[in-house]
Amino acid sequence: MLGYRSSFQTLREAESAVKPYARGGHENSANMALHLELNRAARPSDYAAFFYLRDRLTSIRKIFDLGGNVGNLYYCYQDYLQTREDLIWCVYDLPETLSQGRILAGRKNARNLQFTGDLRQAAEADLFIASGSLHYFDKSLPNLLEDLAARPKYILINRTPLTEGPEFAVVQDAGHIRVACMLYNRSKLLDNLASLGYGLVGEWQAAELSLPVLDRPSSTIRAYTGLWLEHR
Ligand SMILES: C[S@@+](CC[C@H](N)C(=O)[O-])C[C@H]1O[C@@H](n2cnc3c(N)ncnc32)[C@H](O)[C@@H]1O
Numbered sequence: 116m117l118g119y120r121s122s123f124q125t126l127r128e129a130e131s132a133v134k135p136y137a138r139g140g141h142e143n144s145a146n147m148a149l150h151l152e153l154n155r156a157a158r159p160s161d162y163a164a165f166f167y168l169r170d171r172l173t174s175i176r177k178i179f180d181l182g183g184n185v186g187n188l189y190y191c192y193q194d195y196l197q198t199r200e201d202l203i204w205c206v207y208d209l210p211e212t213l214s215q216g217r218i219l220a221g222r223k224n225a226r227n228l229q230f231t232g233d234l235r236q237a238a239e240a241d242l243f244i245a246s247g248s249l250h251y252f253d254k255s256l257p258n259l260l261e262d263l264a265a266r267p268k269y270i271l272i273n274r275t276p277l278t279e280g281p282e283f284a285v286v287q288d289a290g291h292i293r294v295a296c297m298l299y300n301r302s303k304l305l306d307n308l309a310s311l312g313y314g315l316v317g318e319w320q321a322a323e324l325s326l327p328v329l330d331r332p333s334s335t336i337r338a339y340t341g342l343w344l345e346h347r
Pocket of ligand 1: 248251
């Protein structure tokens with residue numbers, strides 16, 4: 116009865132259920148404009164990230180920004196934080212978003228901002244950011260990191276819906292687009308990151324975001340999560 120509005124076992128299943136109704140999904144051009152607008156000023160969950168970033172940014176030479184869209188966090192964070200002159204901020208995203216990001220970066224003369232479709236670039240980063248993006252990947256973060264030749268010292272996860280129960284997938288209805296996302300288990304995520312050597316330093320709620328789960332109301336995500344981890 117619920118169609119694409121029900122929950123699914125895998126991200127793939129949710130993706131194929133929503134495909135006819137997705138309206139271009141992540142690569143809808145209105146979505147890129149929306150992200151720039153949303154991050155014209157920092158959102159509540161960004162301030163917790165600033166708390167951890169502030170004292171560490173002088174030692175961070177490269178940032179890998181998973182699902183960094185057209186660079187919206189790069190542009191926003193510059194207004195709040197002092198970054199190194201030689202910082203490289205590398206955005207990983209979908210092809211159409213990357214090309215829009217390159218055009219915008221050229222217009223804004225954003226010389227520290229780079230774009231890539233190659234996940235292996237994360238191996239050279241000091242900081243791995245997954246803000247509002249981890250849940251769109253069918254590989255969990257520990258699996259993504261496992262494949263790298265070297266691992267970043269710091270991890271910032273922000274605006275991510277996590278569950279304490281079994282993992283499952285749903286469709287997010289943002290109005291202008293609909294996209295599938297995976298609800299990863301928080302404890303499993305932290306345990307798997309711990310086995311890669313990452314300790315949890317800070318955790319907060321991204322209370323500006325919630326996610327209804329219509330056929331499992333008790334699994335509804337009332338607030339997304341933010342985490343700061345460091346390699347020990
Ligand atoms: C909600 S936006 C987050 C934007 C930004 N990081 C922030 O926190 O505001 C999610 C981003 O993940 C990207 N994304 C989703 N699935 C992806 C995939 N399979 N590969 C690369 N990027 C993806 C989308 O294109 C989009 O830019």
